[in-house]
Amino acid sequence: MYNNNYSANSSNSYSVTPSTYSTSNSNQLRAKTQSTINNNNSHYENNNMSKLKCVFVGDALVGKTSLIVAYTTNGYPYHYTPTAFDNYSVTVWVDNKPVKLELADTSGQSKFDSLRTLSYGEADVFLLCFNVMVPGSLNSILVQWLPEISKVAPNVPLILVGTHSDQRTNMNTVMELSRKGEKPIDTGKASFLASQINAEYLECSALTQRCLKEVFDMAIVSAMSGKKNHQKNEKTASKINAKFQNVKNAFMEKQTSNSIKSGFRKFVNITKKVF
Numbered sequence: 001m002y003n004n005n006y007s008a009n010s011s012n013s014y015s016v017t018p019s020t021y022s023t024s025n026s027n028q029l030r031a032k033t034q035s036t037i038n039n040n041n042s043h044y045e046n047n048n049m050s051k052l053k054c055v056f057v058g059d060a061l062v063g064k065t066s067l068i069v070a071y072t073t074n075g076y077p078y079h080y081t082p083t084a085f086d087n088y089s090v091t092v093w094v095d096n097k098p099v100k101l102e103l104a105d106t107s108g109q110s111k112f113d114s115l116r117t118l119s120y121g122e123a124d125v126f127l128l129c130f131n132v133m134v135p136g137s138l139n140s141i142l143v144q145w146l147p148e149i150s151k152v153a154p155n156v157p158l159i160l161v162g163t164h165s166d167q168r169t170n171m172n173t174v175m176e177l178s179r180k181g182e183k184p185i186d187t188g189k190a191s192f193l194a195s196q197i198n199a200e201y202l203e204c205s206a207l208t209q210r211c212l213k214e215v216f217d218m219a220i221v222s223a224m225s226g227k228k229n230h231q232k233n234e235k236t237a238s239k240i241n242a243k244f245q246n247v248k249n250a251f252m253e254k255q256t257s258n259s260i261k262s263g264f265r266k267f268v269n270i271t272k273k274v275f
Contacts, residue, residue, distance in 0.1 A: 052092075052223040053102045053122055054216075057145050058129030059137045060108035063163035066206035067129070068103050071216050076207050085112075085119060092220055101220065120152045124223035125159060127215070132162040132185045132203060133173055138193070146197060157222040158199035161215055162190055166205035 056064040068088055069077045086105040091098050104119045106112075120126075128145055130137035141160065149156070167173045168184050177183055187203065194201035200218055204211040 049091075049098055049100050050094075051100045051102060052124045052220060052227070053104060054125050054127060054219045054223060055104040055106065055119055055123040056127045056129055057106050057116075057149065058108055058161075059131075059134075059140050062108065062129045062131040062134065062137050063206055064108070064127075064129050065105050067127075067161070067163065067204070067212065067215065068105055070206040070209060071212055072103070074209075085115075094220060094224060099220075099224075101216075117148065117152050120149065123153050123156050124227055125157045125219050126153070127159045127161050127219060128199065129161045129163055130185070130190075131164050132190070133164050133167045133177065135182050135185055138185050138190060141193070155226075157226040158197060159215070159218055159222060160190060160194040160197070160199045160201045162187075162201070162203035164205060164207075165203040165210060166208045 056068065058064055065086070066077055068086075069075070072088055072090055085107065088103040088105065090101050090103070092101045093099070104123070106116050106119050126149055128141050128149075130141055146158075149158075162185065174184065190203075191201050200222060202211060202215050202218060204215045206212060
């Protein structure tokens, strides 16, 4: 969590232009953000409001909290304090309907490994975050974060997010990497990884807010699409079970009927022998 005016208790409200995205299954949804972090606007709070849970994971210091704070407050947090677990919420508009968007900010520190997965429950989308200027943070996606998520929520949509994209043009940072024999993570490499793990890929900057909204819009769209597919699969499974039950009942009725007929024939044969 960052120690500044842009905390989870901020009451700053904001509005941004809606964008439309198409996911791999061609579902299109419009996502518009217009609320506050703690949902002070009670007009939209009701028990029937749909909820979407977005969980942010990644190494410590890759900028997960910065993304959330920048998006929800339209500002940038300059003072850093390590995150344990923080939850934010905003109201977003999807197809002209209010939806509560829950943003779960998790710690990348190893001391929280045993507790972090508790935040994964009921997740509708995971945002796998890495710093484009820290090569090791992308490797961690494969080595730690993807395996950890797969054990708990294997079928939840994924978005691979490259943070600090503004630093690609910062010559001091680039030269510092070069002195260590490293270089910024290539966009093509990150895109290839995303395709291999069946994830969307976006890069953004919390500082300049370049493509920041696109990341959250994509998260909303992916979460909604995943939820619809899950509901569709549940309905399909329910129909299959119902059909199976009908066939089973019909079969049992036929078996019962055949048993009665067979028993009646035996009774008639016995009667004939007796008389």
